[in-house]
């Protein structure tokens with residue numbers, strides 16, 4: 703099966719394989735990071751299993767969604783906090 707879905711990350715479209723996590727899609731974009739720490743350090747997905755919360759992004763207007771626990775679907779809007 704070669705199903706693909708189209709998402710928008712920070713206003714830029716990206717096509718990814720179905721069942722790709724949001725965190726993986728952000729990494730596939732090639733511009734690292736999902737957010738910044740309170741001291742301004744760049745952060746990115748670390749554990750990939752819902753523990754570290756470093757993958758938090760805004761998905762369809764909902765803030766602090768765990769990107770590693772969320773699957774991409776067609777038309778999904780993802781905003782990083784870089």
Ligand code: FES
Nearest residue numbers: 750752753755770
């Ligand atoms: S990568 Fe650790 S919670 Fe998502």
